[in-house]
Amino acid sequence: MAQNLKIACQGMTQNDLAVRTGIPNSTLSGYFAERSTPSPGNVQKIANALGIHKSDIDPRFGHSELANDACLQAAFGQLSDNRQLAVIRYAENQLQRQRSDNLHQP
Known part of the structure; x- marks a missing residue:
């Protein structure tokens, strides 16, 4: 993910990104150095600031968030x-209902 961030931020300083997102420089530094992983909320802030999709910088947000463990x-x-x-x-209940639905399908 750090490499994706570096590519997306070409021509912009870390301080510029901090100002645009409201995320502290020290926090962004951890993301760029792969010492920490941004929360989903911070990924969205960064994506918004750069005008890109969050999946462009973070693979956790691929095609479907529901399918992403x-x-x-x-x-x-x-x-x-x-x-x-x-x-x-709730998940256990939904699984039981799905199994029941599958038993009753033609």
């Missing part, structure tokens, strides 16, 4: 324990 994990990891449990229960 890394994106799902990032969102899940930010939830409280109670909300994580609710997501697990």
